[in-house]
Amino acid sequence: xxxxxxxxxxxxxxxxxxxxxxxxxxxxxxxxxxxxxxxxxxxxxxxxxxxxxxxxxxxxxxxxxxxxxxxxxxxxxxxxxxxxxxxxxxxxxxxxxxxxxxxxxxxxxxxxxxxxxxxxxxxxxxxxxxxxxxxxxxxxxxxxxxxxxxxxxxxxxxxxxxxxxxxxxxxxxxxxxxxxxxxxxxxxxxxxxxxxxxxxxxxxxxxxxxxxxxxxxxxxxxxxxxxxxxxxxxxxxxxxxx
Ligand SMILES: C[S@@+](CC[C@H](N)C(=O)[O-])C[C@H]1O[C@@H](n2cnc3c(N)ncnc32)[C@H](O)[C@@H]1O
Numbered sequence: 606x607x608x609x610x611x612x613x614x615x616x617x618x619x620x621x622x623x624x625x626x627x628x629x630x631x632x633x634x635x636x637x638x639x640x641x642x643x644x645x646x647x648x649x650x651x652x653x654x655x656x657x658x659x660x661x662x663x664x665x666x667x668x669x670x671x672x673x674x675x676x677x678x679x680x681x682x683x684x685x686x687x688x689x690x691x692x693x694x695x696x697x698x699x700x701x702x703x704x705x706x707x708x709x710x711x712x713x714x715x716x717x718x719x720x721x722x723x724x725x726x727x728x729x730x731x732x733x734x735x736x737x738x739x740x741x742x743x744x745x746x747x748x749x750x751x752x753x754x755x756x757x758x759x760x761x762x763x764x765x766x767x768x769x770x771x772x773x774x775x776x777x778x779x780x781x782x783x784x785x786x787x788x789x790x791x792x793x794x795x796x797x798x799x800x801x802x803x804x805x806x807x808x809x810x811x812x813x814x815x816x817x818x819x820x821x822x823x824x825x826x827x828x829x830x831x832x833x834x835x836x837x838x839x840x841x842x843x844x845x846x847x
Contacts, residue, residue: 608680608820611706612827613668614687617655618836620825623683626664626672628785630778635659669695674706681819682707685716685827686837688797689754689788696790700804707847712818713806716828719841720791723751754788757781797843806845813842 607622615625615632625632634640634647635656644656666673668687682703691699703713727747733739760781766774781787798809814828814835823829828836 609678610681610683610819610825611672611674611679613672613682613684613703614690615663617659618685618827619659619661619663620827621661622825623827624662624664625659626666626668628665628667631656631659632663633665636663636665668699668702672702672706676705677708679706679711680708681712681714683714683716683819683827686718686840688715688717688792689790690785691789693790696800697804700800700806704805704847709847711847713801713845713847714812714817714819714822715797715801715843715845716814716837716840717792717797717843718754718788718837719839720751720793721841722839723747723791726750751791757787760784760786792841794841794843797841801843801845806847809843809845811842812844814840816842818844818846 610623612618612620612623612625615623615627616629617631619625631644631648631652634644637643644653648656664673668691672682688696688699707713727750730739730744730747734741734744758780760775760778778784794811801809814837815823817823828842830836
């Protein structure tokens, strides 16, 4: 039997090689019997394309309630752009759950937006402006690069919906914060390694989108596009061992 790998907070980025877990409407719809028919009526454009790309073993679950697997039963746990959506005071519990389900020696692979280049870009912009060759009009974009995702109210893609559908969707599903879309914290190579060590993980190491201790990782296609490019540029990739 192949390795048992969890893809926590998969969204529509799933793989046939992983157990893909999320609580999002898309994953709920896909997991239901009439899913594809409902999706055709409710979704359009990029949202429908992303929905249609969902594959593999799906599980609808709220990760705030733990990870629904037995202790020491999983070979690797992966999550991409999920950790920053978890309340800062919920991180220790989330990491403890991942450690609990992993086998000894199991791999924990984390992908997060990297705070470091965003803040370096912000400081470089300030320095350039101070030196007289920067662009003050573009400076707010650097603030947005780390702040916008924390304060955004409207959920992604909702504003492009027809007005009635937009209203119904917002009433039923709530705003971006309620849907878990906003960032609750930001991570870099230092604070991420510290929380991993504090949770008992061994040797947190920065890797890249193509490098992993998980066998044949690139074949999952989770961090890489079919043309070989990086799925989420600007990310920090870190792995640690149970
Ligand atoms: C930014 S998306 C990342 C999706 C995917 N991993 C990727 O890299 O494209 C964050 C995902 O985490 C999921 N998520 C956030 N909080 C969750 C929770 N408590 N339980 C399950 N999934 C959650 C959201 O539904 C969303 O699909």
